[in-house]
Amino acid sequence: MTRTNEISLLIGGQAGAGISAAGLLLGKTFLRGGLHVFGTIDYPSLIRGGHNFYLLRAATRPVFAQWDKIDLMIALDERTLERHREELVSDGGVIFDSDEISPDSPNLPPSGVQRYAVPLESIVKELNAPKVVQNTIALGAALGILGYGITQLEEILQETFKAKGDKIVSMNVDAARKGYNYAHEHFASEFCCQLKPRTGKHHQHMLLTGNEAVGLGAIAAGCKFIAAYPMTPASPLFHFLIAQAERFGIVTLQAESEIAAINMTIGAAYAGLRAMTSTSGGGFCLMTEGLSMAGMTETPVVIMLGQRTGPSTGLPTYTAQGDLHFALHAGHGEFPRVVIAPGDIRECFQLTIDAFNLAEEFQTPVILLTDKHLIESHITTQTFDTGLVSIDRGKLLPMERYTGPTPYLRFKLVDDGISPRLVPGTLGATVHADSAEHGEQGFVNDTADNTRQMADKRFRKRSEIQKALSRYDAVKTFGSKDADVTLVGWGSTKGVVLEAVEILQEEGRSLNFLQIIFMAPFPAQLVSKALKGKTTILVESNRTAQLGSLIREQTGHRVAHKILRYDGRPFNPLQLVARIKEVLK
Amino acid sequence: MTSLTREDLKTEQPISWCPGCGNFGILRALQTALVDLKIPREKYLVVTGIGCHGKLFNYININGFHGIHGRVLPFATGAKLANHDLIVLGFAGDGDQYDEGLGHFPHAARRNIDVKLFTHDNKVYGLTTGQTSPTSPQGYKSKTSPGGAIPTPINPLMLALASNASFVARGFVGDVTHMKELMKAAIQHKGFALVDILQVCITFNRAQTYQFYRDRVYKLEEENHDATDLQQALKRSRETGDRIPIGIFYQEERPVYRARLPQIKTQPLIKQPIKPTKLKQLLREFT
Numbered sequence: 074m075t076r077t078n079e080i081s082l083l084i085g086g087q088a089g090a091g092i093s094a095a096g097l098l099l100g101k102t103f104l105r106g107g108l109h110v111f112g113t114i115d116y117p118s119l120i121r122g123g124h125n126f127y128l129l130r131a132a133t134r135p136v137f138a139q140w141d142k143i144d145l146m147i148a149l150d151e152r153t154l155e156r157h158r159e160e161l162v163s164d165g166g167v168i169f170d171s172d173e174i175s176p177d178s179p180n181l182p183p184s185g186v187q188r189y190a191v192p193l194e195s196i197v198k199e200l201n202a203p204k205v206v207q208n209t210i211a212l213g214a215a216l217g218i219l220g221y222g223i224t225q226l227e228e229i230l231q232e233t234f235k236a237k238g239d240k241i242v243s244m245n246v247d248a249a250r251k252g253y254n255y256a257h258e259h260f261a262s263e264f265c266c267q268l269k270p271r272t273g274k275h276h277q278h279m280l281l282t283g284n285e286a287v288g289l290g291a292i293a294a295g296c297k298f299i300a301a302y303p304m305t306p307a308s309p310l311f312h313f314l315i316a317q318a319e320r321f322g323i324v325t326l327q328a329e330s331e332i333a334a335i336n337m338t339i340g341a342a343y344a345g346l347r348a349m350t351s352t353s354g355g356g357f358c359l360m361t362e363g364l365s366m367a368g369m370t371e372t373p374v375v376i377m378l379g380q381r382t383g384p385s386t387g388l389p390t391y392t393a394q395g396d397l398h399f400a401l402h403a404g405h406g407e408f409p410r411v412v413i414a415p416g417d418i419r420e421c422f423q424l425t426i427d428a429f430n431l432a433e434e435f436q437t438p439v440i441l442l443t444d445k446h447l448i449e450s451h452i453t454t455q456t457f458d459t460g461l462v463s464i465d466r467g468k469l470l471p472m473e474r475y476t477g478p479t480p481y482l483r484f485k486l487v488d489d490g491i492s493p494r495l496v497p498g499t500l501g502a503t504v505h506a507d508s509a510e511h512g513e514q515g516f517v518n519d520t521a522d523n524t525r526q527m528a529d530k531r532f533r534k535r536s537e538i539q540k541a542l543s544r545y546d547a548v549k550t551f552g553s554k555d556a557d558v559t560l561v562g563w564g565s566t567k568g569v570v571l572e573a574v575e576i577l578q579e580e581g582r583s584l585n586f587l588q589i590i591f592m593a594p595f596p597a598q599l600v601s602k603a604l605k606g607k608t609t610i611l612v613e614s615n616r617t618a619q620l621g622s623l624i625r626e627q628t629g630h631r632v633a634h635k636i637l638r639y640d641g642r643p644f645n646p647l648q649l650v651a652r653i654k655e656v657l658k
Numbered sequence: 659m660t661s662l663t664r665e666d667l668k669t670e671q672p673i674s675w676c677p678g679c680g681n682f683g684i685l686r687a688l689q690t691a692l693v694d695l696k697i698p699r700e701k702y703l704v705v706t707g708i709g710c711h712g713k714l715f716n717y718i719n720i721n722g723f724h725g726i727h728g729r730v731l732p733f734a735t736g737a738k739l740a741n742h743d744l745i746v747l748g749f750a751g752d753g754d755q756y757d758e759g760l761g762h763f764p765h766a767a768r769r770n771i772d773v774k775l776f777t778h779d780n781k782v783y784g785l786t787t788g789q790t791s792p793t794s795p796q797g798y799k800s801k802t803s804p805g806g807a808i809p810t811p812i813n814p815l816m817l818a819l820a821s822n823a824s825f826v827a828r829g830f831v832g833d834v835t836h837m838k839e840l841m842k843a844a845i846q847h848k849g850f851a852l853v854d855i856l857q858v859c860i861t862f863n864r865a866q867t868y869q870f871y872r873d874r875v876y877k878l879e880e881e882n883h884d885a886t887d888l889q890q891a892l893k894r895s896r897e898t899g900d901r902i903p904i905g906i907f908y909q910e911e912r913p914v915y916r917a918r919l920p921q922i923k924t925q926p927l928i929k930q931p932i933k934p935t936k937l938k939q940l941l942r943e944f945t
């Protein structure tokens with residue numbers, strides 16, 4: 074695979090040293106140069122002292138995943154060298170703090186790799202700046218080595234630190250220039266990989282995480298309420314909406330538990346708002362009784378479930394796709410639900426809007442199933458078109474005054490199972506909803522006939538959702554329809570699978586990729602059709618091939634091969650390519 | 659002024675409480691309080707837990723939600739923030755609120771969320787056939803504590819006071835008129851209000867009977883109690899023996915939770931347009 078005007082970078086240092094922020098600054102610098110960017114942070118669950126690293130990739134062509142190998146490393150501590158030097162390409166380079174790391178350190182990479190010693194600590198002292206500013210110096214040096222230029226970084230620093238005052242802005246701009254000039258003066262030989270900004274207006278892109286995209290989707294959809302309890306990796310979505318709360322008229326509440334969060338959300342939704350909550354696996358466990366109540370009371374709520382490695386506390390800050398079956402079956406009793414799994418940033422935005430529309434149209438809970446790798450990675454994506462946002466509140470009746478037949482029947486038995494929805498506070502009617510089995514008006518009714526009728530009513534909604542799937546991309550196929558081999562996956566593995574497909578196609582292999590987006594209701598016919606007569610290879614970040622068993626259950630198709638990764642780390646493209654070749658041997 | 663009659667508030671649901679159950683008194687006090695307050699019935703929302711108490715949902719014709727066991731307060735909190743024009747009334751059981759839902763209780767109090775909590779404190783799990791509850795006295799015998807309850811009971815009033823509840827009261831089902839006045843005071847109070855109600859479970863709790871309470875209760879307002887004095891309130895809340903106070907223990911004016919949220923200072927969230935107007939500007943911040 075040719076990688077022209079493309080770079081894979083690693084910034085590593087101690088937890089708490091601003092590694093993620095530095096990665097994002099550099100990512101934005103490349104975004105401003107018209108490049109595509111993918112950035113992802115790897116951090117343990119602690120605040121100080123552990124090892125953090127940010128993997129950044131930038132290229133002229135779209136990039137969807139981190140790269141296996143590192144071209145240029147910024148090592149802010151010795152541990153970074155020790156842990157990652159094997160990942161460097163043979164003619165790559167290392168920027169390191171020569172004030173901290175001795176030139177004889179055994180951890181420095183073998184010859185062939187360029188050693189860029191920069192006295193970060195001395196420059197920081199010279200600038201009379203706090204230690205974190207060493208990151209900015211290193212970024213400047215990296216840009217010098219890459220031959221990228223420094224204007225974009227200066228621009229980004231000015232924007233980023235504007236709120237902190239002129240002093241901080243100029244301190245950072247000075248630091249970046251110092252690093253940049255140092256590289257120019259000391260590292261004459263040209264580095265293997267040069268990266269150039271593209272001139273002219275190449276694209277209208279934004280750089281953001283899945284969490285931010287879900288948050289933007291929620292705002293676009295008119296979500297007015299979020300109650301949540303902090304849990305990695307879902308917390309940044311909550312933080313984002315809290316930061317936007319006043320601007321967009323959203324009430325945000327840090328609940329005392331996930332049990333409280335889901336019940337608050339249901340309360341707000343019953344009262345008529347578009348409302349959501351967000352959590353990870355452990356918190357979602359606590360929400361399940363509430364989820365079942367939302368199903369029973371036909372209250373539209375949206376839950377973002379950001380998966381991390383389990384079971385139990387597991388690896389709090391690492392990724393996994395281990396909660397698919399849990400999301401599909403969480404809660405007791407039987408009720409219709411929608412489970413959607415976005416696979417990229419654009420889908421995070423669009424499917425969140427869809428989630429709110431589906432929840433209200435079908436008056437039932439919707440789960441947005443994401444994972445750490447998708448919601449905490451920064452990826453460039455075409456700027457969202459707000460013109461395409463549409464809000465459909467389904468059979469919600471106007472709140473001013475109720476004029477229909479009395480008494481108002483919240484759970485009226487209708488053909489499609491979707492009863493006209495009124496919210497409390499409407500003149501002329503009272504609205505009753507019950508977590509116990511209820512008759513049409515909402516009051517308790519435990520007769521056999523009513524129990525059956527109400528269950529049937531709720532499941533008529535499920536049939537309606539199934540029909541509505543045709544309005545959405547319930548699955549997507551990438552690559553040639555006639556390929557012999559089909560890779561199947563969902564969620565965050567989409568990016569790396571697309572990279573692998575591209576590489577293998579360049580090598581002349583015939584294969585394509587089926588991405589499944591709707592998990593419930595399951596688009597069984599579409600999946601059957603797409604997999605018919607193909608050699609199927611499943612790619613998932615879990616131990617038990619959960620999508621594989623779902624496909625088997627829903628279509629009878631048994632996937633031929635499984636490529637699974639369940640060590641908390643995302644797949645890398647070349648590694649995936651190798652495993653695919655292994656399977657096809 | 660709207661006139662609301664007790665008839666308007668009735669539903670056609672057959673009542674399934676045991677004859678003589680203390681819940682009848684609570685329902686009657688609620689109906690008469692609402693009649694007295696002359697507020698249109700659409701303004702109210704009743705939220706109930708699961709237990710015999712929760713069935714009240716079926717017997718009062720105001721907006722209602724019969725949620726899951728222990729979760730009256732978080733549901734009520736969400737609904738109130740969504741539409742603060744609603745007067746949100748929570749009815750919970752002692753098992754429901756002080757066992758399953760205990761974790762929500764101090765938080766609702768310290769937030770001073772403007773919901774009213776009426777606990778049907780019959781000191782027993784009624785609906786599930788009489789097990790020991792967190793307010794059952796020490797030594798209380800039931801199927802789950804045949805040798806007598808080992809722990810000391812929870813004191814809901816002390817707990818509420820310690821959690822900065824801005825309105826703390828106790829009622830008794832044997833005095834419906836007094837309880838009705840407490841309910842009205844709670845509804846008119848700005849902020850979180852607890853009225854813990856000494857309810858009688860005639861089927862399972864043979865110790866805390868109507869007579870038991872009649873012999874012991876006295877009214878705080880008849881004994882010069884100063885409900886603005888937290889120390890006095892705490893002292894009175896510890897009286898659990900031969901003399902049991904009822905009435906308002908404590909009341910203070912404190913900003914409600916909503917008062918600190920500029921986005922709902924005036925217009926309820928539910929009445930605000932949902933289509934965002936500044937989304938494009940926000941998107942630009944990511945470019």
Ligand SMILES: Cc1ncc(C[n+]2csc(CCOP(=O)(O)OP(=O)(O)O)c2C)c(N)n1
Nearest residue numbers: 708709710711727751752753754783784785
């Ligand atoms: C999560 C959950 N656990 C247990 C139950 C069973 N349950 C129903 S009511 C109840 C206790 C009721 O006691 P209390 O709240 O005091 O209400 P009362 O019947 O006395 O009014 C229990 C344990 C339940 N419905 N839900």
Ligand SMILES: [Mg+2]
Nearest residue numbers: 751752782784
């Ligand atoms: Mg009880």
